[in-house]
Amino acid sequence: MIAARGVADPTPAYYPGCSLDGLGNPYEVSARQVLAHLGLKLERIVDYNCCGATEVKNLSHDVSLALPSRNLALARARDHHEVVAACSGCVYSLARANEAIADEPTRMRINALLEEGGAPTYDGGASVQHLLEFIYRRAGPERVRAAVRRPLTGLTVAPYYGCLYTRPRCYTGVGKLAGTDDPIHPHFLDELLVACGADVARDFRAKTICCGGGHALSDLDVSVAFSASILAEARRAGADLVATICPLGEINIENNLDRVRAAYGAEVVRPVAYFTQLMSLAFGASLREARLADNFSRPDRLLRSRGFT
Amino acid sequence: MPIVEKSLVEVDRNDSVKLDGIDVSGDWSAFLRSRVVADLDPCILDWVKDQPLGSTITRCWQCGTCTASCCLHTDYGMAEFNPRYFLYLAKIGYATELRRYTNTIWRCLSCNKCVERCPKGVKVEEVVHAIGRYLRVTGAAPESPADRFDRAFTENLLDRGILDEVALFRTYERLEGRRTPLREMLRMGVRLFWSGRLRTGPFANRTRGWNRMREVLRARLAEDERRALSTASPVRAGAGGTR
Ligand code: SF4
Ligand code: SF4
Numbered sequence: 425m426i427a428a429r430g431v432a433d434p435t436p437a438y439y440p441g442c443s444l445d446g447l448g449n450p451y452e453v454s455a456r457q458v459l460a461h462l463g464l465k466l467e468r469i470v471d472y473n474c475c476g477a478t479e480v481k482n483l484s485h486d487v488s489l490a491l492p493s494r495n496l497a498l499a500r501a502r503d504h505h506e507v508v509a510a511c512s513g514c515v516y517s518l519a520r521a522n523e524a525i526a527d528e529p530t531r532m533r534i535n536a537l538l539e540e541g542g543a544p545t546y547d548g549g550a551s552v553q554h555l556l557e558f559i560y561r562r563a564g565p566e567r568v569r570a571a572v573r574r575p576l577t578g579l580t581v582a583p584y585y586g587c588l589y590t591r592p593r594c595y596t597g598v599g600k601l602a603g604t605d606d607p608i609h610p611h612f613l614d615e616l617l618v619a620c621g622a623d624v625a626r627d628f629r630a631k632t633i634c635c636g637g638g639h640a641l642s643d644l645d646v647s648v649a650f651s652a653s654i655l656a657e658a659r660r661a662g663a664d665l666v667a668t669i670c671p672l673g674e675i676n677i678e679n680n681l682d683r684v685r686a687a688y689g690a691e692v693v694r695p696v697a698y699f700t701q702l703m704s705l706a707f708g709a710s711l712r713e714a715r716l717a718d719n720f721s722r723p724d725r726l727l728r729s730r731g732f733t
Numbered sequence: 734m735p736i737v738e739k740s741l742v743e744v745d746r747n748d749s750v751k752l753d754g755i756d757v758s759g760d761w762s763a764f765l766r767s768r769v770v771a772d773l774d775p776c777i778l779d780w781v782k783d784q785p786l787g788s789t790i791t792r793c794w795q796c797g798t799c800t801a802s803c804c805l806h807t808d809y810g811m812a813e814f815n816p817r818y819f820l821y822l823a824k825i826g827y828a829t830e831l832r833r834y835t836n837t838i839w840r841c842l843s844c845n846k847c848v849e850r851c852p853k854g855v856k857v858e859e860v861v862h863a864i865g866r867y868l869r870v871t872g873a874a875p876e877s878p879a880d881r882f883d884r885a886f887t888e889n890l891l892d893r894g895i896l897d898e899v900a901l902f903r904t905y906e907r908l909e910g911r912r913t914p915l916r917e918m919l920r921m922g923v924r925l926f927w928s929g930r931l932r933t934g935p936f937a938n939r940t941r942g943w944n945r946m947r948e949v950l951r952a953r954l955a956e957d958e959r960r961a962l963s964t965a966s967p968v969r970a971g972a973g974g975t976r
Contacts, residue, residue, distance in 0.1 A: 442890070442895050442896035442898065442938070443896075443898065445895070445932065445938050446896070446897075446898045446899075446930060446932050446938065447898050447899075447925070447930055449928070449929065449930050450928075471940050471941045471942065472895075472940065473890075473894040473895060473940045473943065473946070474890040474894065474895050474896045476887075476890070477886070478843040479882065479883040479886040479887060480883070480886070480887050480890075481786065481859070481862070482786075482862045482865075482866065482879075482880075482883045483883055483884065483887055483954060483957065483958065484887075484953060484954045484957040484958070485784075485785035485786060485957070486953050486957065487887070487950050487953055487954050487957070490950060490953075491890075491950075494946070516845070537949055537950070537953060540945075540949045541945050541946035541948075541949040541950065542942060542945045542946065543946060587843075587844040587845055587846070588844075588845060590849075591844070591845040591846060591848065591849040592845045592848035592849040592856075593849060594848065594854070594856075607849060633804060633808055634804040634808070634842050634844035634846075636842060637842075638841075638842040638843040638844065639840070639842055639878075639879065639882075641882060641902065641905050641906075641909075642877075642878035642879050642881070642882040642905070642909075643840055643842075643878060643879070646805070646809060646811075646840065646842070649809060650804075650808070650809070650842075653808070715928070718924075718928040718930075720924075
């Protein structure tokens with residue numbers, strides 16, 4: 425079989441990324457609760473910097489590689505072999521740097537930049553994975569089921585994976601390395617939600633379509649249309665709410681809700697929540713503890729009406 | 734059981750069919766008026782394949798998988814957004830035709846479906862951005878909203894090492910001459926404040942020890958921009974015109 429992720433690391437590094445320390449903070453808080461419940465440990469990268477997402481590469485190739493490489497170098501300096509990120513955009517750009525610096529001239533150029541900037545250099549060896557994959561592989565549905573105190577019974581959830589959790593496999597390794605998700609028909613999130621007692625909208629066909637987040641501000645009509653099509657498909661598939669694994673997707677869809685309502689009707693709109701918020705709820709956290717009232721789409725209201733407190 | 738062969742093309746001959754004054758009876762290729770594209774510009778391919786983002790363009794064998802998978806083309810239905818065609822035009826250097834898409838190419842959402850599915854390992858999303866950049870640096874395309882966003886995003890994050898999302902939102906709105914009503918901004922601000930997420934301006938997150946890195950990366954950014962400008966020769970007027 426094909427190679428697995430890097431050397432098994434008892435406590436992988438955790439790369440938060442800008443969003444988890446900013447607008448996506450409910451994701452970080454609930455992720456910490458989930459990890460604690462499952463007895464999983466991550467070590468936060470101290471003094472990390474922005475990974476550059478998909479934007480910086482359009483201006484400068486070297487800067488777009490130096491930014492993520494600095495973070496991977498910090499992880500390696502603490503002897504980590506695995507790096508976990510909760511944002512799909514971060515997974516993409518960190519993994520992209522790994523692929524690019526395998527080329528020696530590129531690596532030397534990037535390391536010269538890092539050195540000049542006073543950062544440790546990076547020679548590879550920090551494998552990058554998404555938080556969803558980490559939870560699935562390290563705990564798995566069985567341990568999640570055992571940790572559930574308040575099953576999400578009666579709740580139908582649309583599992584939305586978006587773009588960069590799996591794509592492209594030449595960077596993320598998903599679908600290429602052993603034990604990773606299926607890039608065309610991903611199912612890790614489905615299984616974790618089922619383990620939490622939720623019903624998963626089985627026929628939800630918008631799992632991996634784009635949310636338009638790449639142009640959340642720069643091409644409004646397109647991003648509203650994509651947000652609306654995800655919500656409309658969730659409705660068609662009978663879902664009460666949408667679970668996301670990416671702060672850009674979450675914030676883009678939520679930011680577009682008023683426009684979706686105006687253009688496509690209020691009945692299309694569904695609340696959107698991070699998967700870790702739903703898992704934390706199932707593990708016994710209150711709506712407030714799981715920060716469900718902080719999402720702009722207010723999933724707490726729906727959940728309260730279903731008897732969750 | 735015998736296999737009965739059916740004719741796929743119905744024989745439909747008429748002795749005098751004329752289209753646009755051309756006699757096309759019995760000869761389908763007569764439909765195609767012969768056309769010569771003159772003065773194709775090989776500089777486009779040379780420039781694109783020399784860019785780190787564009788280097789995989791030469792692997793493309795024009796199968797069209799990228800276009801069929803493209804979320805803009807297929808899911809959204811933007812028929813004129815056709816990555817396979819953009820690569821084709823760049824490869825043959827058909828500048829006039831490529832220029833018809835200056836307001837289309839920048840719309841790529843970086844969803845990476847094309848890269849995931851390309852059977853030839855072309856990093857289509859990156860090549861599409863390289864072609865878009867070629868049009869911009871040669872002056873064939875004006876700065877697009879995506880260009881402005883990329884720049885605002887990059888400058889914002891280089892400042893402190895960590896992105897200030899709220900400031901980025903406001904800077905970008907200013908660049909586009911848009912303005913979210915003050916009431917709405919306040920409403921958002923209050924919610925962010927109470928949930929401890931108003932980390933902007935003086936309260937923004939920052940990376941410790943970033944100063945040196947900021948200068949180094951800013952210098953490289955400027956250098957790359959200069960190099961992109963100096964290596965691209967302006968699109969020749971009339972290059973790739975038809976006659
Ligand atoms: S999928 Fe790849 S090989 Fe096929 S047309 Fe697109 S870029 Fe070319
Ligand atoms: S990355 Fe761009 S070109 Fe590729 S499928 Fe997505 S929108 Fe289309």
